[in-house]
Amino acid sequence: MKINKISLKRLVFLIFFLFIFNAYFFSDIFKHIPVPVLNCYANPTATFACPIGTIQHFLVVNSFSFLTIGMILLVGFFIGRMTCGWACPFGFVQELINKIPLPHIRPPEWLRYGKYLFLLIPVVLLPIFWVDKSGYSVTYFCKICPSGALGAGIPQVLLHPEFKNLLGLQFVAKMSILAFIVIAVIFNNRFFCKYICPLGAMLGAANKVSMIQMKLDIDKCVKCNRCQSVCPTDIKIYEEPDSPECIRCMECVKVCPTKCISVGMKKF
Incomplete structure (x- = not known):
């Protein structure tokens, strides 16, 4: 692999x-x-x-x-x-x-x-x-x-x-x-x-308010579920980018075919 x-x-x-x-x-x-x-x-x-x-x-x-x-x-x-x-x-x-x-x-x-x-x-x-x-x-x-x-x-x-x-x-x-x-x-x-x-x-519980956030360009997302296929916690990032289940491993960032997933700072 x-x-x-x-x-x-x-x-x-x-x-x-x-x-x-x-x-x-x-x-x-x-x-x-x-x-x-x-x-x-x-x-x-x-x-x-x-x-x-x-x-x-x-x-x-x-x-x-x-x-x-x-x-x-x-x-x-x-x-x-x-x-x-x-x-x-x-x-x-x-x-x-x-x-x-x-x-x-x-x-x-x-x-x-x-x-x-x-x-x-x-x-x-x-x-x-x-x-x-x-x-x-x-x-x-x-x-x-x-x-x-x-x-x-x-x-x-x-x-x-x-x-x-x-x-x-x-x-x-x-x-x-x-x-x-x-x-x-x-x-x-x-x-x-x-x-x-x-x-x-x-x-x-802090994922929604943390400074580091998973970000999603929903207009680019085709919901192919490749993110879920590599996710250690088995989530669909497009459903809830700041999900409490997300461990911010960033595996989904690399495999996304449309490059719609990224990591950035939260805007307050």
């Missing part, structure tokens, strides 16, 4: 950030700082903190992470969900898995709302309201996060085999969820990003 310039550039960025976010030697300096991608804090090589884990942690201790929320708002305002397409390690892994040549399955569109439920319930509500007798809660989304299972669960068990027995059913459940996501991604690219990811839900 021929790799276009945007695909190659994005591949370089994804590999670069995969290294940066897992540069073990710098973890002592930066690991308390969240970045706008899913890369589990418990990963032995992780350089930074996961924003979703950080938000839950502060809610569990009845506090508020101004740094994390501020970072998400700032990134969202400038580039929207672009970090999902150009920097997220777990998104990158999903795209690699999806290269397996099997038929594509398209679930119902309403399932995309699932990520908002995951953001609301296990990330926000459960850590606040579901507490034990001593008044403590836990980071519920972290308990089921497949990114954490891949980046932290497996490496930690390989380094410390005794952890597997200590975690028991929780480890089995988490690995089962990861296996389901891997299988789902084979048939539907970025399945987790589209239907589950709470960080994608937060950043996607």
Whole structure:
């Protein structure tokens, strides 16, 4: 398959950030700082903190992470969900898995709302309201996060085999969820990003107001759907250029036969 310039550039960025976010030697300096991608804090090589884990942690201790929320708002305002397409390690892994040549399955569109439920319930509500007798809660989304299972669960068990027995059913459940996501991604690219990811839900909400925008010359568009055929999140850009599903990967820009898609700054 021929790799276009945007695909190659994005591949370089994804590999670069995969290294940066897992540069073990710098973890002592930066690991308390969240970045706008899913890369589990418990990963032995992780350089930074996961924003979703950080938000839950502060809610569990009845506090508020101004740094994390501020970072998400700032990134969202400038580039929207672009970090999902150009920097997220777990998104990158999903795209690699999806290269397996099997038929594509398209679930119902309403399932995309699932990520908002995951953001609301296990990330926000459960850590606040579901507490034990001593008044403590836990980071519920972290308990089921497949990114954490891949980046932290497996490496930690390989380094410390005794952890597997200590975690028991929780480890089995988490690995089962990861296996389901891997299988789902084979048939539907970025399945987790589209239907589950709470960080994608937060950043996607900023797509309509972010400074970086996908632009469409509707008069040139012939609705050939080539944009959808290369889109990791399976959207038709001509229906909603500032869709919260768009990860600003720009793959559609290169393949558009009429060159009606572009990237530019939002006019306020």
